[in-house]
Amino acid sequence: MDPSVTPEQRQLVAQILKAKDYYETLELAKGADDDEIKRAYRKLALKLHPDKNKAPKAEEAFKAVSRAFSCLSDADKRAHYDRTGYESRDAAATANAGRGGAARTRSGPFGPMGGGAFYGEADIDPEEIFNMFFGAGAFGPHRVYRSHFGNPQFAQRRARTGAPPSPQEQQRGAMLGLLQLLPVLLLVFMTLFSGSADPAYSLQRDAKYTQGLATTRLQVPYYVKHVGEFEAKYGGTGTHGRTALERQVESEYYEGTHLRCQQERMTQHRMYTWGNRAKAKAMPMPGCDELLSLNDRLGIGRGGQQRVSVY
Template sequence: MEGNRDEAEKCINIASKAIEAGDKEKALKFLNKAEKLFPTPRAKALLEALTKNGSSAANGVHRRRAAEDGRAQAAKERESTGGESSKVFTQEQVEGVQRIKRCKDYYEVLGITKEASEDELKKAYRKLALKFHPDKNHAPGATDAFKKIGNAYAVLSNPTKRRQYDLTGGEEPSGPGHSHGGGNGFDFHRGFEADITPEDLFNMFFGGGFPSSSAQSFTNGRTSYSHHADYRQERTDERGDGGFSMFIQLMPIVVVILVSILSQMMVSPPPYSLYSRPSTGQTVKRQTENLHVDYYVTRDFKSEYKAAALQQIEKSVEEDYVTNVRNTCWKERQTKIDLLYAAKVYRDDRMRKKAEFMTMENCKELDRLNNLFRGG
């Protein structure tokens, strides 16, 4: 009897089409045949409706049944995909997530070599962060991939952590209880976690929130990704009882910091500051003769430094000032480039305007200084 189920379903489908076409006799014929082959509630309901009220009532039963089947199928799909069946993703995005999942070290995650420069590192992170951001990529596992990308950049962009990671970070954990990635393929390399959450890093990198109108940013399925506390708790759980191990790893860094502090204590502070510093007594404002750069000294400055020494001090002041302006200008330009890039990719007019209205004060000052140099 069970073997007749498929034939019975075919008969019911033929009967359903006959009902829609208004052919009552054909519908009755195939419904009766379906009942003989394999009785079902659906065929029985259509038969009763057709016998009592004609094809119009049976049509209503058929439509209700189809709607129920559709709702059941949609619910089944939502359950199997974690509530994200309405979110579309491509095969390329799925393959991208799987590639990140298979990566064994942070260099492989970002797609760079160990010799990569800071600019190459930033370029790689910018490209991947936009590609795998949960508001852009709805493929299963995209949130975890985004976390891993952010963690990789945060560690490798820190010179100290990067040196340590090059020595020990890429090694596979071994022994019982150390399966790579905790069973899901995402190993965050114990002892090399970032000091900032991926979403905070993303916002800092692109000068604001993600360019999206979605009110549920950083959401993947039923789990909201925007709660910093959850992520920090997750990292705390990952660390477990490895506090002593972490302390041993950080010992060389502590020694370097202590030596640096002691060295600074032994070296006398410079006789000037580019900013007023009441704590050191450098509150008297002066101006260099050449570039007219403001700087601050103590009240005893005139009596301690004569003309020859003053000329050398003012030269140092101007060099420090120009270096500071140049570095800050570079940061301004980089921020503007990042904003324009994100605005172009996501067609976000708000971010484009924000980039266009940046004042770039330090870059203007750098232009003024360059003109002075050329004029001199």
Template sequence: MDSNKDEALKCIEVAQKYIGEKNKEKAKKFLYKAEKLYPTQLAKDLLLQVSIMPDSVETEQPRRRKASLPRDPSPKQLEYTHEQLALVKRIRSCKDYYEILCISKDATDGEIKKSYKKLALQLHPDKNKAPGADEAFKAVGNAVAVLTDIEKRKQYDLYGNDDDRVSRSRSSGHYSRGFEAEVNPEELFNMFFGTGFGSNVYVRRGGRWQRQTQSHQHDERRNRENPNNGMSAFVQLLPILIAVLLSMASSLFISDPAYSLSVNTKYPVLRRTFHLQVPYYVKENFHSEYQGSVRRLEQTIEDEYVTNLRHQCYRERSYREASIWKARNFGNDDLYHKAQKIKTPSCETLEKIQNYGTL
């Protein structure tokens, strides 16, 4: 006990030293230690004195500042490269469509489309996440839509460099220069990259963009060179028209089909094919009226059923992919998760048929 008392007195002496230095925390530490070793009234009085002391500015302030600093062990990684950001900034700083596409004012349609394809692939929202990439992508699409239209390009060459028009359009952020494209940037992108571009040319008919093949171009050129081609074309089509009319007339005398894939009042009796168990419906007098091969009929039904499933599966997948892209483009996590959960029942049924040969 005497040794504990001596140690307690030493702790009190150290605590008194820290009290003189106004170091409240360390004084408390040694006083609590002294009380633990050998309780004394002196230690209790000193603890009371320390408790009413103001906090030390030198010791407390740095500790609080250090505790308030957030810890970030790993820096946030950018979702875009410096080259992508530089390209976006260049497009947004351009003054006209020719500068946007990096082409001269006498550039051909082929050069315009070639430049667009290169820039559109670099600026598409799915690939370029740099700030302002969406606006740059729209600017490139608007540029090619205007410059590949003969009339709009003429008007743009006449009025596109007007300072007032440029300042108004730049303040709106659409790079329109008073000319608005008649096609959505995504639709324009799909027209260039969704189908083969090599042998196709996109023209406007009735205010809409349409794909024109080389054969169509050849027919239009031939019609312009020979105005009488209209009558000759009608004469050539006359046999086809007669055949169509005869087919329509003969269809009036054709009996009803032997089956239906959906139930109705005319086809109320349910049957299933032998191989895939596909449900189909027939008339009540099917056994007495139908004289053909039932096995061959069911093969036709299964082929039609599988073809319908393929078309429905394609539509279901297209809808889900479009919903996912839309949610990702708007940065909406809830919509993105909902889009991922969209069911494709036709695709699942088709997969079962392909894997197991049965429903």
């Protein structure tokens, strides 16, 4: 037993791992506001970071706190979580599939769809969240989180010595990163070489796609080569083929807008954390504004929150 571990540290880890939901994880009431969520995360993250807390399973508790903060600090995820107990439909489908359920189709606000980003636990980087609050050097200059969590042997050795990663460990980390990228590279390769036929539409006007249209439901603009040829293939407004294609247009546009909003929030969060609070609060967020508009048109609630910005 590590003599540096206090009873309070062990008790905190056990408490976090026994929590039944994200609010209990962060020791919050369900009506907590953004400032309360941030304060709760700051307090727990400092106590649970594996470089500070060497209690067994402190690493798991630190990840749990990061997941809870990532969900509850995002207005979209929090509203969905409050309604369903999952931070997204994808997370629910994955959980059901893991339990042997039938929900294996990825879906979004437009119904089943085959592509797009996955907003779930796999996307959460606890160290990136921690660094935004406390800075990359919070516990010393040699902390390398991805190796720390990806390589248990290295984590154990660092816990004893505080040594930086060896060249061999760095090489293993690079190989692990490459292996994680392989599915993405394969998808890009298949997209580029699966055939020579051009897509039916583009979300941006260019030299090929010059004629503009808009979806019937959400008025999302898109462009085709020739309206006549397009309608001959997919039908006119309201037909089954045209409606199916317009749902695909809207799905692609929604996910692109969601990604833009996430990037804007991350930029705003960094700006706020680095001390530029006034600038962060005044920062334009067109992607988040458009996402809010889309959600309103789709009838997706936002837990009563009218402003997308977290500040």
